[in-house]
Amino acid sequence: MLSKIIFLLSFCIFYLHCVSGAADKVLCYYASWGANRPGDGQFTAEDINANLCTHVNYAFLGLNDDGSLKILDNATDIENGGLEKVAALKQINPNLKALFSLGGYAAGTQLFTAVSSDATKRATMAQSAIEFCQTYNFDGLDVDWEYPLEGDRQNYITMLSDIKQAFEPHGYILTVAVAAIPTDAAYDVPAMSNVLDVINVMTYDFHGSWAGVTAQNSPLYASPLDGEWQKDNLNCNSSITHWILSGAAPEKLAIGVAFYGHAYTLADASNHDLGAPSNGPAPAGEFTQNMGTLGYNELCEFHKDGTIVWDDAQKVPYMYDDTLWVGFDNPDSVALKAQYAKDNNLAGVMIWSIETDDLHALCGTKYALLQAVNDNMK
Template structure:
């Protein structure tokens, strides 16, 4: 998971709708966020009243042994992460995420292809979780590239869950949580060939999936501005509503689906400063590293430049512009609507990438308030 992950470009209009009851078990709701390990804001600064689960991002297995090799210094950081979050008021669950958008997908493909390497990986992950006080584990494999790798992923989930059950029984402790960060849609129609996630294995083995409903547009396409986390898109199936619908239509239980929300914006350089809507012509990236600004940086940029802030009710997305600079992002209004959408369609909750990108907890607070079953 990273702001630079590539997304599909399928210019097809497909309209689907959920037909499920509302998820009312508010005690089980997920209000999660990922905490990047290089964050300048420490775990102690997190307002845990706004969250239920915080993910440490990221760990990576060795590309030969497939073990999570944790140095003494890293172990100290991870132990501090879990201890801090467990002693906050209120406390939150702490998980670690394995992989991420910048990781080598081939490592996961090789690991998942063999019973021996899967066992080594799973045992190592359980050992790290228990030894360092984590409540669970998350796999962020971006992305399985073909049907064979999806089948291997299914087997990995099966064996991982069995190992969790066996460990919990042997130690008389609560089972560790197991989640996965996944593509916004259950299907990949291009970008490596058609393949689909293993729905039955997900239902059987995972506590929930974190659907990455962002990065629909970005630095890989500088010709048009884009709402990179649009709830709806009138012209394509590249939208949060399409992606979430695809998961439920494929058979994943709604209470196992968690909607991803971005706390960052993507930027473009306008071709014509007078044409500044979503989908306007662009000639390159705008401000920020690789055309990315955190929400806090977006607000600072808007104030400093006196940018015009706008909102598109069709896409359910905010954007701002000044001169040739254009930024698409989620604000309090769009996030509130998207969280209510997830709640109203019976989903388990939402997560943010990433917790340290907010501005004075504005968006995180709005999301928490909006989740009122």
């Protein structure tokens, strides 16, 4: 009898743990400039499938010197209705949450440092965020500060705490985007875990053309070719492990999934394995216009004849097409990352960024990557 009681108690504890940490969030960053891309690369706010995301993070807003938020692209965001169209998605899916994403890599650190270190500017920032949410019918703010430095450590968490406190009467959501390894920026991880609704971990850009040899953009696990430091730092699993060991509650963490790949120019087209010598980044894609990366949609449209190899150790594919080499994610690999989120009781999956998914089903399935995430999580 006692053994049965112990078994039932153990089962209940296990069940409650799984439920409390259920991976049920699909946080979709939408790069609003996708609406202005040419041809099949154009992806407007109306193209977002409201039923495949739980959150849409509209990128990006900027900061004024006084701490208030500002529109960065008035034509796209206001005149062409980008913000209004994202809010309208909630009519399709009433459970969808729309968030402003503030900052981004191009924003740098200077303004964030100045605002976070000044109590008046922090208060202005929080009040401005509330006013933006009220004006545009949004549900919260995502702070993408890349990245707080050591002198910003306390001010960063104070800023987040002030915003969260101001948000609470309104029920608004507060999330952040963070470095893959917590020691790569000045984070008070336990405090962040207490304050924030979700911590979006940017588990991609682990390798790129700067290394001189081909390697995966966002491997789930380490490669046999990795050294010890690389195994401990340059894959999704090591990243999430570091965040948890640093004090983050698993149910606050979202594993990042990249809807793009890092693209290389092979030194020799016949040498196309992992670790092959590279002459540098591949030319910019027609849609994304960024040297060294290609969106999944660009691979589907312009490299249908490329050879795809499954990297079973790292659980991601790569493609080669003449001298082009790309380490990327496909439906199989993003499904495994969604499964990883479930297996480890994470908050869910964060995506950068949905407008480079296969909108026109050129690889076979519309929204192939986002659909694969949803199919696995549900």
